[in-house]
Amino acid sequence: MTFADLVLLTKKIAIGIIIFLVPLLIVAGSIWFLHYLLHQNH
Amino acid sequence: MATTAKTPLQVIGRDSLISLLLYVSPIALMFAWFYLSGSKPWLHPAAEQLSFRAPAFVEAIFNNLKTWGLPAIMLVVGIVEFSVGLYENKWTKNERILDVVCFILPKLVLRPMIAYFGLQLLPLVLPNAKDAFVWVPFWWAFAIMAVADDLTQYWYHRLHHQLPLLWRFHRTHHSAPYMGMAMTGRQNIIYTMFFSQIYLTVTLTYFGLGYAALFVGGIKSLITTAAHSSIKWDKPFYTIRWLHPVGWVMERLISTPATHHAHHADTTDDGIGNYKGNFGNMFFIWDLIFGTGIITRQYPAAYGLKHYKEEEWYAQLLWPIFKSKKEGSELAKNGPEVGDEVPVEEDRVEVPQAAIVARAATA
Incomplete structure (x- = not known):
């Protein structure tokens, strides 16, 4: 393993985390926000 | 009037925005339904949770599928495939070792990682979020989980083809010159360990959508x-003839051998192979929405990579920790990032197979 390999691994893991976090924020955030809106208005 | 083609990153950006709508659509529909029907399931979460329960035997099937069931199915089907000669003479010792290790190792490595993530890390980071969405009715949870899990895997998979820096982590899955159970789980271990959709599903399970995730996961695996x-x-x-309408719907909705074998073809020149697309895992419809899919109803004549050098099984499994000794290999020390961008014969330049960033705009 070289330093370049470590950089590559870091980038790969970072992209993986983004692909995990973005949908999580969209899905969980949407459910929370729409629930909040509907709960507040009723 | 001349039109300017979108750059690959513009295409990815546009498709990401479409994805945002796709992720939100089942959730928006669910709340529209609550609004129109006056339903407020969050006021009675326990009752809603129990409003749907699959018959005990169905639940048992899916629970077992998650543990020993799917490996058992793969083993039996794999033996049938091998027995009737579907691997031809291409399942060499090197391929066999790689396939068998890839079949066993994720079960030893990935399961403890997921257990740690779900049982230790999430309660530590989000202590108040446990079962926060347990009130979501089953069928809505099923739709939300199906879209969330599979669309996330579509993106994980697609970016490993379209971003050259990621390609070598996914290459092992495409190097097999055959299709079948033997290569279903064949992946570089780092690709498998950081499967984004697994962590997404575990987190949404922690949030209370686990019962639906059990069925989505089982159906998706099958x-x-x-x-x-x-x-x-x-x-x-x-x-x-009378099955045509079912086939028409099926090949657009889910991945089939025809559409997914095309993704594993070693060429696109025959009009059948489409290794630059057909990225869908459970649903094929993502490929239709994003324009990355081709439906041919035919099967490629050859699978794998034109530039495959039959790299050592340990290099395919553990690159970049272990490198290949094969000269010019993508997995060798100082090897090319994308092997098929390098001319392999004197007068012939191969069509790039994997790094399709430069061409994705025209796909």
Whole structure:
């Protein structure tokens, strides 16, 4: 393993985390926000 | 009037925005339904949770599928495939070791990682979020989980093809010159360990959508495994007239051997192979929405990579920790990032197979 390999691994893991976090924020955030809106208005 | 083609990153950006709508759509529909029907399931979460319960035997099937069931199915089907000669003479010792290790190792490595993530890390980071969405009715949870899990895997998979820096982590899955159970789980271990959709599903399970996730996971596993099989079980849907309507819907909705084998083809020149697309895992419809899919109802003549050098199984499994000794290999020390961008014969330049960033805009 070289330093370049470590950089590559870091980038790969970072992209993986983004692909995990973005949908999580969209899905969980949407459910929370729409629930909040509907709960507040009723 | 001349039109300017979008750059690959523009295409990815546009498709990401479409994805945002796709992720939100089942959730928006669910709340529209609550609004129109006056339903407020969050006021009675326990009752809603119990409003749907699958029959005990169905639940048992899916629970077992998650543990020993799917590996057992793969083993039996794999033996059938091998026995009837579907691997031809291409399952060499090196391929066999790689396939068997890839079949066993994730079960030893990935399961403890997921257990740690779900049982230790999430309660530590989000202590108040446990079962926060347990009130979501089953069928809505099923739709939300199906879209969230499979669309996330579509993106994980697609970016490993379209971003050259990621390609070598996914290459092992495409190096097999055959299709079948033997190569279904064949992946570089780092690709498998950081499967984004697994962590997403575990987190949404922690949030209370776990019962639906059990069924989505089971159905998805069956579809993706069946799509990799060398048994062309979908053929009757294209050849028997009265099955045509079912086949038409099926090949657009889910991955089939025809559409997924095309993704594993070693060429696009025959009009059948489409290794630059057909990225869908459970649902094929993502490929239709994003324009990355081709439906041919035919099967490629050859699978794998034109520039495959039969790299050592340990290099394919553990690159970049271990490198290949094969000269010019993508997995060798100082090897090219994308092997098929390098001319392999004196007068012939191969069509790039994997790094399709530069061409994705025209796809």
